[in-house]
Amino acid sequence: MAGLQRELTLRFLAEPADVNFGGKVHGGAVMKWIDLAGYACAAAWSGKYCITAYAGGIRFVQPIHVGNIVEVSAKVIYTGRSSMHLGVDVKAGDPKESTRSLTTHCVLVMVAVDSNGKxxxxxxxxxxxxxxxxxxDSAIRLMDMRKKIGAEMEAHIHP
Known part of the structure; x- marks a missing residue:
């Protein structure tokens, strides 16, 4: 039922296929996990199919190692008419221990769409x-900043 579940956590083990050339989990794999958790959270909140409109402020705090248990937690922090801002934290650690350390954080904006993609x-x-x-309030400030950045980027797209 829409509007009841505002947060969720995905848990799994980091696999050898997720490793980059440096021997740590690839940042692209982490970004995929963030998008998956964001979708699941947004769909649960809205009761609708959702698409990613924005991923920003991604901070890679520390690496994830193969074999770590990974927890990707997404939480609705602001809603508009059709959009949701989600705070996403990625934590990881040795599965034999109970402690997990923050490895990555970002904000996602997901948009609920109908069967016509509107x-x-x-x-x-x-x-x-x-x-x-x-x-x-932080999500609202970030939204205002994105508008300013978007206006500045227009100068690069249409000089």
């Missing part, structure tokens, strides 16, 4: 806790 309305999320209000 944006469609989603349930509104209203923050209640202080931290959720801070996250929502």
């Amino acid at each position: 944006p469609t309305e989603i349930p509104e999320w209203v923050p209640t806790s202080e931290i959720d209000i801070e996250m929502r």
